[in-house]
Amino acid sequence: MGTRRDLVVLVSDGVSDYSRKLLEADGFIVKHITLLANPNQVRPTRFWGVYTKLKIFNMTTYRKVVYLDADTVVVKSIEDLFNCGKFCANLKHSERMNSGVMVVEPSETLFKDMMNKVDSLPSYTGGDQGFLNSYYAEFANSRVYDPNKPLTPEPETQRLSTLYNADVGLYLLANKWMVDEKELRVIHYTLGPLKPWDWWTAWLVKPVAVWQDVRQNLEESLPGTGGGKNPRDQLVVKILFILPFCMLLCGYYGSCFQTNKELLSMRTLCAFARQARYKYKSEEELPSYSTVGVASSSFGISNQKLSTGAHLKLPSYFGAIAVF
Template structure:
């Protein structure tokens, strides 16, 4: 037998109040934050799993997701209920005429350099999952990233000390600096042209004076491509911090990635909690 109309109405109000309470609590900003980007609903489950994996490490820092017009109201409410601070942003147009179609708005990632309400942000792509605490990244310097393919910096996991000056300088050069990818990653490789020579970040051995850029260990951005090379991780699995599902369109939320087995299984653990709790 269904609830009387008045009781149903009260229950609905209570549910709305609960969601509002979560969102209000999440809006109490800290000085540091984890940040990701969402351009459309197709990656929303990825962001939800990422958030769960970060929260499972016991962090007390803000979780911020920057969303564009392509993200539905329903998805935004889901993310708020999860504890994300949802901030709407307008897309930065890609200045490159030759680029993959899906790269139209990827330069928007540069806006994290202008998040000056925070002292430090750790950025993670929506197709990453945290498997061990990465709180020590907040001790990294002004800009930290991870090298891929020997000499290229990958923009999927970065530590940024937001600066209006740096952001304005990027915008000044956005039309002139080349991008080998046709997207933000190529631009950042040009902007930080000497990044490959950066000192490797060691959390327990701070550098004095602090360098402008530092390289992150593969442990903080372990590409599943590494796993595929030998059907095992090419680094110490017990020390893994972040797994990055970079195999093109093969994302862990798609059923046809099941053949990856172990790397997908790691992602599915927080996913099952989200879907069934």
């Protein structure tokens, strides 16, 4: 949003070299970090490395850090967050603090204290958010941060308005934002299986359009990356686009040819359909086809004679369908 402050991305070994180069080309400072183990035995599988987020409290090269989850998008300047207190976050579900958007004043002493308590403090989520709710046990009683009315002395903790952490999950409950949409600063896509980078979520979650608009307007920082595209994914997209047509063709030829490669006559198929309809209407029992064995000789209907005197020629696999 036109900021002059450092844009820092913390990446672990799981991030590819290409992604790192793309981040650097986009102007980010990429810092490699090692993962912190999750001490909780009972936790969602996807939470195995989330305690790594606590390392932002140890970024002591900066006086203050505004942290954003990867599933957030900034839609308006958030420069005023740097005037917030030592620790600021947003409340969700009445008394629970959400760790998707935070303002942190890094401290080596604070970080060491957290590391000493990760094994003893409970986590209601099994992840970092639950731990931080235990660590900042009185956070729900914090005053709401007002950028136009700074507090002196600066409080230890302050609550952020929903404008700085607009929850898409809460949006879906009422099909609208709980605050003035024109004043939104950060949108947080909290729904687990409906992340905005999955293109199909736009059909289900209206705010995904905001994310997609930002993505499509991205400039080309590396060859083929304009509009948020990844040239390495283009081949995969083409294959996925062509694959259904190939499957359709295979299915068509598989249904049209017998084992001896004879083309199934459309006239014969229509005759079979007319005969079945006639028998159904006259309440006569339809023929029951044998399903015993796998050899084509075990199906006794390949040359059944119709009442018209015509011979019905069907492929052998039709006999595997029992019609009653």
